[in-house]
Structures are given as structure tokens and as C-alpha cells.
Amino acid sequence: MATPFTPAGAGRGGLAGAGFEQMLLTPAQLAAAARCMYTRIDSFTGEYKFLSLDYPCMVFFQGRFFPSARHALLAARHPKAVDELSVIEDIKTLKKVAKEKEEDPDWTRLRLKWLEHIQRDKFRRHADLREKLKNTGGRELVWLNNADSFFGQVHNRGQNHLGRILMEIRSNINEDTELESWIVICHDIETDERSVPILKLLERKEGETQVTEIVLKGKSFYRLGKLPDNDLVALNPSISRRHAALVVLKGGSVLLIDLKSKAKTFKNGVALENDHVGVQVETNDIISMGTSRRQYLLEIDNTGILDYLQRRSRELRKEIAMLEDDFNPNSINKSATRLFVGGLAYNTSRYDICELFGPVGPIVDVSLPQIDRAIPNDSEDAFAVRGIAFIEFADRKDARTALELSGRHLCGRPITVNYANLTKEERAVQSALLGEEKCLSSFVPATSKTFEHPTQRSLHTGTNLDLSEEFADSKRRSRWDLHDDRTEKNYGADESRIAGEGLRSEKEAQREMFVAAGRGSETGRSNFSSSASGLGGGEVDQERGERERETENERDRERDSENERDREREREERDREREREREREERDREREREREREERDREREREERDRQREREERDRQREREREREEREREREERDRQREREERDREREERDEGESGSEGEKERGRGERKREGERRRRRADEDAKERRGEKDERGDREERRKKRRGETSSSKDERRHHGRRGDDKEEDGASEKEREETQDKKDKESRKRKKERRNSTQEE
Structure with missing residues (x-):
């Protein structure tokens, strides 16, 4: 459909406008x-x-x-x-x-x-x-x-x-x-590769006892079909190119999906009712495809996931124990509770972000920067149109745990998670708290006069602020209440912003004051503990140092042993993988050899059928030639018979005309009678010879058919033992020699009969 195009600078009154000439578009x-x-x-x-x-x-x-x-x-x-x-x-x-x-x-x-x-x-x-x-x-x-x-x-x-x-x-x-x-x-698939179970398929052909193990691992879904890029390749003619799929969901559940195959997909012998609808499968379920006789027994192995979770839990506990007492100077300009999320899809909503990060811990705020400043960042209709977002956690431990979600998929795309940079206001508060010439006692809370200046309007928070009740209330509520975009306490606060200034909201300023107060209290506690340790004497410090060194050495030994076990597992896994790869290659070579043997057998059978058809065609051709010669001989015999009868009649008439006496007539009749008897005897002999030739041809045909049957049976035996090619050539040569010998005998027999017939006629 054609849609009219109107330049952006044209007003409602047409082309009339003071600045329209300056807003004209270029030809391109x-x-x-x-x-x-x-x-x-x-x-x-x-x-x-x-x-x-x-x-x-x-x-x-x-x-x-x-x-x-x-x-x-x-x-x-x-x-x-x-x-x-x-x-x-x-x-x-x-x-x-x-x-x-x-x-x-x-x-x-x-x-x-x-x-x-x-x-x-x-x-x-x-x-x-x-x-x-x-x-x-x-x-x-x-x-x-x-x-x-x-x-x-x-x-x-x-x-x-x-x-x-x-x-x-x-x-x-x-x-x-x-x-x-x-x-x-x-589908709610599992996107963490280390949390995906290993799927083992035990392949067995119906009626056979040999079992082949196929291992599927490292992916959230696997494709089954005829194409070589499938995870499981099945070459049965009834199987489609993309026949079915196995999908791993979060929590370890596995779905079997038929991808609209023509011959259907079966679970425990029952065809799946609908295509593109997942059916849950469990350990010991049998999967089959099309009319193939191969069946796959499913085994879901979750031991690797449990080992990974236990190992990761130990590592996290060690990291938390080390980080609680350490201070990283490189993170001085990073926020401890606010995270930056990048690589988001344009249609990602705040609810999607809360759904992914909610299980980590309570979320205080989610901000989606917008291109259009008229749309607030906390609007319900706001989406990640710039591909980034900021998440504020109530606890810095939860924020540190949320960094592990980097690389996960959200709305179909992988995301990156890092600590967010501090804002100007947060850096100012931090420098005031950590400055050498200042301490906590010199920090004076803001009053109402502090925020009378226009540039500080967004920091208006009031005096004597206490947020302990708010945070206690947020921890009492469930995490799903914190994720609701319509919750007034988390997302309903209005932000007073000045266009182009990039100032913070009132609620964010309140959180800054709360963080600053918390840091001051931590500084006071650390000063108190250091003074107390000084009063305790050097022996306490020495014992504490020895215990710390022993603890550190123990941690190093545990870490080394754990790393060694991991390396050993990896080596064993690589060895098993190489062994499986060799077995798979051997199976592929065996299948290829089997296909080549079958192809050669089919080619030999086709050649044998062609030779058989040629022999039958030659036999039919000889039979037709013999029948044609037989008909020709019968026709010649009838012609000669008519000629003899004609000559006899002429002779009788001539004899009757020449002989006038009765005796001569009687002798002529006797002669004619004897001649007729001789003709009948010759006709009977010819008929007997023809019958003998016909019987001989029938016997010869019967012997040929019998020899063919014996040849086919011997060929089957030779095919069973793998000696078909040479025997076929020998059988073909011997058959040809027998046919040539029989043709020579037939020609000699016909020649003798013809000579005998000619001699009889001359007599």
C-alpha cells in the first residue's frame, strides 16, 4: 500500500513557513x-x-x-x-x-x-x-x-x-x-551451561542385543533428524531432516518435541499427539522415530550439576570470607550495590529484569534510560530502548552474587553485568568520608537551606532522615512484591529533574545519605577495634597472626587439592570423550562399509537380472526362429506333395493314353497303388521325425530350465560365502558353450534329414 510522504518541516497550512526552506531534505x-x-x-x-x-x-x-x-x-x-x-x-x-x-x-x-x-x-x-x-x-x-x-x-x-x-x-x-x-x-530453557544435565541415549536396534551409548551435553536443546548437523543423526528413510528436539528446561526437566515430522515421534511406543508441543520425558523412557527399528533409552545424569553447585558454594563461601575484611582500592569509583546491565533486547521490560535478578535478593530500584526524556525511567511502559539498565540491590552481597548472571540470556540475548560507576553526588559524599583531613565527626547533615540553590533542587530530602524502618519493611515483604512495577514504595516516588542536568531523584539522595551513615559507623567500629587490640598486648597479636597464617595455608591447601581434583576430572573426561569419539568414528566407518557392501550386492543383482533377461530373450528368439523354420519346412513339404501328386496324375494320364490293353491298365493301377503306399510311408516317417524333434526340443528346454534352477541355487550359496563374481563369469561361459554345441547338433540333424529326404525323392 502506498503511503503519502510529508516532509518534517511542513506545517498544517502547506509549504508556507519561515524556516521551511532551511529544512528541505537532500535528494538522497x-x-x-x-x-x-x-x-x-x-x-x-x-x-x-x-x-x-x-x-x-x-x-x-x-x-x-x-x-x-x-x-x-x-x-x-x-x-x-x-x-x-x-x-x-x-x-x-x-x-x-x-x-x-x-x-x-x-x-x-x-x-x-x-x-x-x-x-x-x-x-x-x-x-x-x-x-x-x-x-x-x-x-x-x-x-x-x-x-x-x-x-x-x-x-x-x-x-x-x-x-x-x-x-x-x-x-x-x-x-x-x-x-x-x-x-x-x-520455552523456559536452562541458559547456564554448567546447570544443564547430561543426556545419555542407549541406542539399540529391535531384535538385537548390541547397545551403543550416545552422550548429549553442554547445550540447552538438541536436534534429532537426518541432516548431518543434527546432534543425533538418524538415516532411516522415514525420518525427516529436522524430525524432533530434546529441550532442557530450568530445573532439569526435559521435553520431547515433534517438529512436524511425517512419520511421527514416539515415546514408549505411543506417538506424540501434536507437533511443536513439548512432552516431558524422564529417565528410562524409550524414544523412537518414524518406522526405524532403532530405539533410544533416555538417561538423565544430574551428578555433574550437583558437583558444580557444591564446588561453587565452597568457592563463594571462601570468597565472601576473604572479601569481608579486604578493601579493593580499584573499586573506589564503583558502587557497591548498584549494577550496570548491558546487551539488553529492545523489548526488555522492568518485569523481565526483576524476574531474572529477583531470586538473588531484594531489589530496591530498576532504571531503564530512555531516548525520549519525556518518558520517565520508572514508567510502566518503559523498555530498554537503549539496551542498558541499572539495578539497585538492598545488600552489597546480593549485588556481588548478581555478577554471576553475566552471560545469561534475557529475552533471547546474552547480557553483561558489572558494577555501576558512582555518580557525581556519590563521589562527593565518598571523598568527604574518606578524605585525610576529614572524619566522621566533621560531617554535618544537610538542612533545608542547603537545598535552596536551584542546582540542588533534586537533592531535597528533608532533615533527620531515618530509613531503617523502610529497609526493615522491604526485607519482611516477599521478593515478588519488590518486583511489582506498581508498588508505590519502590517505584512510585516522583523524580524532580532538570532537563539536561542529569540530577538524581529524591529517593536516590536519601539512599546516598543512608550509605554514608553506614560507612561512618563502620569506620567508627574499625577505630574502636584497633584501639582495643592495642591495649591487649603483643601476645594476642602474635597468636592471632599465627592463626590467620594457618587458616590461609589451610585454604591454599584446600584450593590446590580442589584444583588438582578438577584437573583430574577434566583429564578423565577428555579421555572418555576421545574414547567415545573413536568408537563413534569406528561405527561410522562400519556403517559406511556396510552401505558399500549393500551397494555392491545390489549392483551384482542388477547385473545378474540383466544377464538373465538377455538369455531369456535369446531363447525366445531361437524358439521363434525354429518355429519359423518348421513352418517353412511344412510349407515346402506341402508344395512338394502337390507337385508329386500332379506328376503322378500326369503319368497316369499318359500311361492310360499309351496302354490300350486291360493288362497294362492293371499294371498301372498296381504301380500307382505301390507308389501311394510309399508316399504314405514317407509321410508317416516325416511326421514321426517331426514329433521326435519336437519332443527333443521339449526335453532340451526342460534340461535348460533345470540347469537354471541349479545355477540360481548355487549362486545364492556362493553369495552367502562372498564368491559370486568369478562363479557368475564361469557359469555364463559354460552356458554359452552348451548353447553353441546344441546349435551345432541341431544343424547337423536338420542337414542329415534333408539329405535323407532328397535321396528318397530321387528313388
């Missing part, structure tokens, strides 16, 4: 804008109706099927009316009924994630829709409508999240990563 910019506006797809109707949410196609979302993406999205928005909305076929009626239903309070926070989940499942489930989306090329997809500026655009203004998601899916299709993206986004 105009050409780019025209290409963007006139080649984009912004009407999801007709040929491009499949892009619309209303397009009828089955979608699986939150454990059930829906007739369209619109049904699934409205069911997510109105969860209490799912059963009623899912059966309405007319879209207009569906929208009208949905307006009267109660909306989910989490709709505004989770709608973008739900939309992408639904669209991913829609195009993964229907291959024809994926092909149509791919054929849109690189054209921009914009959903123009009259009401929704969040999922689409209204009058060329809006966020167009539906179009962005469709273009991202199209990009994944072109890069051949759409399947992996669907698995990652639509």
Missing part, C-alpha cells in the same frame, strides 16, 4: 524516504492478510490451542474469559465481547512478550506462512490501523511492535535460526 534523503514509504507493507489485507492477527490459523499458547493469533492475545489479556473467547469464530463479535471482560493487571507489562510468543509459534507451526513471510524480502512491515499505536501505527505514528517482531522473525528465517529462536523464546 528524499529517495531513501520514498523507497521506505512506497515499498513498505502497511496494509495486512489481501495478499498480506497472513501478517494480520485475525488470520485464521492454529496457535498454541499457555497450554492450549486457539483458532487465531487474535484469540490467543485476547485470551492472555482476559484470562478469566478464556473458555468463552476461544469458541467465538467471528472476529468482530470476539472484540466486542472482549471489551466487556476484566483485564489482567499484568497486561501492560507482559503484552509485548506474549505477542512475540504467539507470533513465533504461529510461523513455526505453519511452513507455508514462513515461506510467505520470507518472500516479503527486505520490505518494511508496518501495521497501520485506527486504534492501536503500541502494536502498530495510527496516522504514521506509533511503536509498531507487531511489525518489528515480524521483521525479526523474517530475519531469523533468512539466517536459518528461526527454529532455535522459537525454542529459546517460547
